[in-house]
Amino acid sequence: MEIFITGSGTISSIGNNVAESIKSLRDQQTGIKLGAFQALPNYRVGAVPFSNAELMEKFNLTTEGSRTALLGMIAAKEAFAGHSIDPTIRTGLISGTSVGGMDMSEKEYKNFLEGTNHNPLNYRHHASGTSSEEISNELKISDFINTISTACSSAANALMMGARMIQQGMLDRVVVGGTDGLSSFTISGFKSLMIFDDEWCRPFDESRKGLNLGEGAGFLVLESEKSLVISKQTPLAKLTGWSNASDAFHQTASSPNGYGATLSMQEALNVAGLQPSDIDYINAHGTATPNNDLSESHAIKSIFKDNIPPFSSTKAYTGHTLAASGGIEAVFAIEAIRQGLLYPNLNFSTPIEETGLTPQLKFESGKTIKHVLSNSFGFGGNNSTVILSAL
Amino acid sequence: MYYIHAIASISHQDSFRNSNVYKSLTPLSDDSDVISPDFKEFIPPAALRRLSPVLRMGLAASIECRNQVATDFDAIVVGTALGCLKDTEKFLSTFLTSTSDFLSPTAFIQSTHNTIGGQISLGLNNHAYNMTHTQNNLSFEVSLMDAILCLNDGKKNVLIGAADEKIDFLATVQPDLIPNEFPLSSGASFFALSPAKSEIAIQAVSTNFNATNLLEDIGTFLDVHDISMEEIDLLLHSNDDIEAHFSPKEAINYLDFTGFHYSASSYAVHVAHDFLKYRHMAKYALVVNDLCPGKVGITLITRDEA
């Protein structure tokens, strides 16, 4: 059964919607800035430049929620625009998040530690599942709600779960993607791992030192053919391949040879019924940590051998948006297919000595892009790949 | 039918390696705690030293299931409502109070929800599909749905379970956010499911995220599966109104035995399995989970005589 994509939406530091984001990619304009997260100003991060209150007002949101939920509502609403709730179309929402309502919980827990004005009610947005319920509420979707939390592969896994539920007839239409708001918790966490780059992050470059964090959300609408007949939506692209595999190497580090990533890419190709040579562009996970990019390079070489298609990481534009990244990058993949685009990998000068791969370095349009493979890898060795295809 | 081939639970009951947890159900006291196995039997010291209670419980229960079925899992699905609370709280305290340039990373690393699933993949050296679902009180039920998707996709040996842990801090928020008088608790229940026949099976699971009438929902679920409440041999619920309305043959409020945590319905499924296994005339058990208002999960467990 074919899975049609009939909507897409995103918000991140490079744009409030799909069009603005693609323009930033075209202009090679990063959204990462020093001091963009006010509570911890010494870091380069890709922040959406609005407070929670400003987000609600600017984007006409009616449901209150954590930053993760608000960003998710904005991207999911863009994706769902033009759609309507119809009792004959069973509609679900599956969102990936890693921090949920942490931006609010961490402020309240500080009050608790300091023994002043502690109000437990302010933890009501904490649970990751609650952020998805809030997004669903804003979109009036209630047939099914689910949250996937597999760290940085969460959104890719949400796409996969949605596709499988449609295939097996459990849903007709499903809004899928991921969202994560910046929080002191995650910034401090990656600081403790000592994998920040104080400069701009440099995916796939020999001199890369680490990542820059970001925030945002990316959502798609998936529909069955039966649903399309009722909704009368025009598909943008298809979701044809998906997979998740475990690296089972280490809680945080990727295996040096990228075993789990290789398994994941191969299985996604199998699900799509494609050969490696069918892939026209790879949106790599490419966080710019020494470990990820080396491991992913080996995995890409294992699958694609000597015929590696153009590939790039868009993390140097958005920052690493954690659970949202697979959703945001799926939105980029759809536009790559529709507009024939290849996105350049910023800040690259020297290939990794051990693997020698050079990513796509200039923006190109007018290409024929039929199939895009997009990788998302998370803590716990959680490796996911999705493949998006032209109609 | 999705057949149960192994179960392991670590809970406030004496449940681990207990062949009939239904028979030994004991109401919890207010100071009740988890009855843990010796984790060193399952987890090497180098790994164990870092693992919080929810990770220990989830990993040991999974390894026990793996030992019972003696086959590698081809999918691993974990549900958790609040995830690794102890490490989350520890890292919150660390960064909110530290002025140092260097922060201890271990609690942060172990704070993500899928640390449970990741540790299971590491502990079992398993490269298969590995998913973590978190949906408040329905975390177990949506995980069970994913496991069923896996089995329908052709997987043969799926590990599915749910785990949640209590931390002392939860008592601080309970009056505002958990309108419930059961003692807070922890627990992990894991199941090995397969299409290969065994005595007891999960027949169906459903979720309703917009439940306005719980009793009607249960009626609809039973209608869909062509069963009447009179045929349900044991009803396991979290709301005494259900029992009063339906007057089933036997009923228990499982919170009396699990205490309150959002994955408690997974233990109710374990109880249901053991009840059916040892009560040979019994055919159906129904687990109803409405721990969060408006969000209802229903699971039907069946003895398969065919």
Place this chain on the structure above:
Amino acid sequence: MSDFKETLKSQIIEQLNLEDLTPGDIQDDAPLFGEGLGLDSIDALEFIVLLEQNYGIKIADPNEGKEIFQSVNSLAAYIQKNQ
């Protein structure tokens, strides 16, 4: 020197949560990583925290740790040189 190493071992046990070990279980010259105590990259970061908290020594690049954290002997020598 040996008192200092005993203290260091106790600090390692605490920082790394090596709950089953006593200082006597850790040999001065045995490798801490890999085959030795079975420590990994996360422990290397915990060592960096230990050095800063207990000795005020800051290691900005985790790669520098590889040689310093080879054994209790190498760690002790590094602390004494840099304190």
